[in-house]
Amino acid sequence: MSPDERKQLLRSVTRRHAWFGYLANVAGTAVVFVSIGFLLAVFFDQAEADALGRENLPFVLLMVAVLGSLGAWTMRRQRRIALGWLAEDRDPSEHEHRLTLGLPMFTAVLTATGWAAGGLLSFALNLDHSLGAAAVIGAAVWMGGETTSALAFLMSERILRPVTAVALAAHQPQGSVAPGVRERLLAAWSLGTAAPMMSVLVVGIVGITKPGVDSEAVAAACVYLGGVALAIGLLMTVISAKAIADPLNSVRSAVERVAAGDLEARVAIDDASEVGLLQAGFNRMAEGLRERERIRDIFGRQVGHDVARAALRERPRLGGEEREIGAVFVDLTGSTSLALAMPPTEVVRLLNRFFRVVIEEVESEDGFVNKFEGDAALCVFGAPVAGEDPAGRALCAARRIADRLDREVPEVGYGIGVSAGKAVAGNVGSEHRFEYTVIGDPVNEAARLSELAKERDERVIASDAALGRAKSDEREEWEQGERTVLRGRLEATILASPRA
Numbered sequence: 001m002s003p004d005e006r007k008q009l010l011r012s013v014t015r016r017h018a019w020f021g022y023l024a025n026v027a028g029t030a031v032v033f034v035s036i037g038f039l040l041a042v043f044f045d046q047a048e049a050d051a052l053g054r055e056n057l058p059f060v061l062l063m064v065a066v067l068g069s070l071g072a073w074t075m076r077r078q079r080r081i082a083l084g085w086l087a088e089d090r091d092p093s094e095h096e097h098r099l100t101l102g103l104p105m106f107t108a109v110l111t112a113t114g115w116a117a118g119g120l121l122s123f124a125l126n127l128d129h130s131l132g133a134a135a136v137i138g139a140a141v142w143m144g145g146e147t148t149s150a151l152a153f154l155m156s157e158r159i160l161r162p163v164t165a166v167a168l169a170a171h172q173p174q175g176s177v178a179p180g181v182r183e184r185l186l187a188a189w190s191l192g193t194a195a196p197m198m199s200v201l202v203v204g205i206v207g208i209t210k211p212g213v214d215s216e217a218v219a220a221a222c223v224y225l226g227g228v229a230l231a232i233g234l235l236m237t238v239i240s241a242k243a244i245a246d247p248l249n250s251v252r253s254a255v256e257r258v259a260a261g262d263l264e265a266r267v268a269i270d271d272a273s274e275v276g277l278l279q280a281g282f283n284r285m286a287e288g289l290r291e292r293e294r295i296r297d298i299f300g301r302q303v304g305h306d307v308a309r310a311a312l313r314e315r316p317r318l319g320g321e322e323r324e325i326g327a328v329f330v331d332l333t334g335s336t337s338l339a340l341a342m343p344p345t346e347v348v349r350l351l352n353r354f355f356r357v358v359i360e361e362v363e364s365e366d367g368f369v370n371k372f373e374g375d376a377a378l379c380v381f382g383a384p385v386a387g388e389d390p391a392g393r394a395l396c397a398a399r400r401i402a403d404r405l406d407r408e409v410p411e412v413g414y415g416i417g418v419s420a421g422k423a424v425a426g427n428v429g430s431e432h433r434f435e436y437t438v439i440g441d442p443v444n445e446a447a448r449l450s451e452l453a454k455e456r457d458e459r460v461i462a463s464d465a466a467l468g469r470a471k472s473d474e475r476e477e478w479e480q481g482e483r484t485v486l487r488g489r490l491e492a493t494i495l496a497s498p499r500a
Helices: 003-043 046-082 093-102 103-126 131-159 161-170 181-209 215-259 274-303 305-313 337-339 344-364 390-408 441-453 465-468
Strands: 321-333 366-371 376-381 412-431 434-439 461-465 476-486 493-498
Touching: 003 046, 003 103, 003 131, 003 161, 003 215, 046 093, 046 103, 093 103, 093 161, 103 131, 103 344, 103 493, 131 161, 131 181, 131 215, 181 215, 215 274, 321 344, 321 390, 321 434, 321 465, 337 461, 344 366, 344 376, 344 390, 376 441, 390 412, 390 461, 390 465, 412 441, 412 465, 441 461, 441 465, 441 493, 461 465, 465 476, 465 493
Parallel strands: 412 461
Antiparallel strands: 321 376, 321 412, 366 376, 412 434, 461 493, 476 493
């Protein structure tokens, strides 16, 4: 967030928070004053109720002005201290962080303190009239203050949510530092619905037990207080529900993005309660998935994606199984002279161009490069995932590799040997360090054929074992030649090369 955006956010939040504070307390005062009028009509006769109203009205206005001004000054001071880091475009200190996350609760406590002081003063002012009048007025102010304080907390928490998100992005506390879901719902019910409904119950009990009470006054008071309870209860329930539902909806949307494959999904942490811990937990989960995907990608690049998937799907174990495979051995010629004639970085760049061709063509035929051996590569078809016609795929890949190397990397020589047959494919090493490899005569024969190919014009030589196991379509692309005894072998091998 840029400095200008931070300052704009601070101005917007401060303005909305201040205006809501004024409106909430003025509306609460009006509701309480009207409620007192209905309550006095129930508990006292009309003349006495009118006298109490005239006596209390000037005091109420003065009290609202004095306590409201003091509360507004205190709130401005607290906001300035708590949000100074936002105005100065820096991360909050630990003290500022606590003050920022505690602003909604501070707003509620400050509001409750002002209303409690007003209730006590109202009680004391009316004691000279009667204890009953003082109790009725003091209780009405007290319950109105509770409701206004709860509303102040819920709305402040919502208004300050963008600032909370910036603070939590700078530092995430270890645990919940704000009232949780249960506390919010209980507060919304007890202060938004239960407190006004208690007034209805008290009026109803008085109407039943007090002789000579005006039934119309009791009915009017019950209707008014019930309407207030319904309206305020609904408002607080909606605010509480949105305070919980909005973060959960953001998490749900992010979960759907992850399920669709978007591992870059994140949610803004804008709640300091356990809901914020849920948001932070999702971000940690998404980061873990991204890291796992990076590891799997790197693992797949190192050992081949088929081997990686097999290892992740089931616990790897030492040993192997016999498979029908096709083997292609690709070896670069003159690598020693290249290393002497070129800088090391240029040699690596050349090798990468060379092996890129090999990898792309092998993978296009559903094979995988089992290992790189300096300037050579062993490519396997039919393992670890069994495939159709591994010999034919090996022969096809060898032809296409040669064709592309001649066109794209003409400055290097090479030899390609192709064989096929039974081999053992599996993990070799120890429990602590092993690698997937293929061991058997086809691999040895392919390596020997690549040595021979480097000395011949064809550059690509296959054995009759590979040709005999391939399907007819691929066999037609090759022609058999002479017999020769390969190094390290006793029997002669019939050679084959691609048709011109």
